[in-house]
Amino acid sequence: MSTVFKTFLNNDIKSTRTLLHEAIPITGSIVSGTYGTFPNGENIKNYAHGMFQSVYDYPYLSSSANHIFDLTVGVSTESAISASITVQQAKKVNMYNQMAGTLMGYDSAGNVIRFDADGDIAAGGAKINDAIFINFARLLQKDEIKKGSFSIQLGPDNPWLIPMTNILTITDANAQNNYRTNSAVGDYGILTCSVGGAFGGSISKAGLLFYQAGVVVLTSSVFQGGTSGSLDPGEGDSLMFPLPDTLTTISGALTGTVISGCCDAFRHRIRDISFNNTTELNSTIHFCRINNNEFNYSSNPTYLSESKIVVKNIQLDAPVSYFTTVGLYSADNELLAVAKLSEPLKKDPTNEITVRVRLDY
Secondary structure (H helix, E strand, C coil), X not given: CCCCCCCXXXXXXXXXXXXEEEEEEEEHHHHCCCCCCCCCCCCEEECCCCCCEEEECCCCCCCCCCEEEEEEEEECCCCCCHHHCCCCHHHHHHHHHHHHHHHCCECCCCCECCEECCCCCCCCCCEECEEEEEEECHHHHECEECCCCCEEEECCCCCCCCCCCCCEEEECCCCCCCCEEEECCEEEEEEEEECCXXXXXXXXXXXXXECCXXXXXXXXXXXXXXXXXXXXXXXXXXXXXXXXXXXXXXXXXXXXXXXXXXXXXHHHCEEEEEEEEEEEEEEEEEEEEECCCCCCCCCCHHHEECCEECCCCCCCCXXXXXXXXXXXXXXXXXXXXXXXXXXXXXXXXXXCEEEEEEEEC
């Protein structure tokens, strides 16, 4: 136990933040058919409540399975197709309101703020009234998705069996320099897409990506071929959105198909998803400065023999000590943390030592 203590000065303590990133690739084969016959793969879990669908990297009943993401769809009451929904209308509307209320928040009147296409809520503008939601598991996203690293490739083509003739690539390009902060859950970026040959028009804004929440909000208009930027399926469908048992437009799927069916149809068109996750590592660095006249003696009883320092052969020799441990104490001398050195360090009145101790949390 220490009997001599030295107080840290302000310049002796420095706090730092380090961001660690991992590349996360999710291939379409895992999402749409590696484990079993599509759409009922063993790694796809549907629930009795029918509100969303979970995707795993392995059959979900296995102890080795890891949850990848959840899928669902939602329709705003302001959508042109809201009144036309014949299947799970309440659930689709409630899902939209739940996601929008959680991610965007509420206005001063207590109304849910709808997803804004460009993130400029105060200016009004186009809204995303019909959306496909991808909610990534914490295991993958960690503390957040790295801005500017997200990409999802979709196959928008017909026929149903070969949808990947043209690839629609959706990214959050340049989001590290241009993102929004007016969300209830942190930062979010605008997703944009490069349009393949199946599209007659051009869609510049494809949705939103909430980095800390790990949620992708895709406008259903990415499956509209000739609408030149339309953000509401009610404004005109031209690209078929086939389901395993029927052929329909995206608005037809949202109005006449259960949520799990919409999720199945969307999964069939995923080629791959990739992004870098982020782990935030906070550190406090303590610089333990030992002057030449400090800590040259040990408080260990074995340091003395017959009142003489064991390491001294001649009485007039300078004191010498070897230390292997640094203890960090509170103001009332309670031990809080211990740092071990890789090897003993020699200390005598002829040298000074600075030991750098880092606490990560």
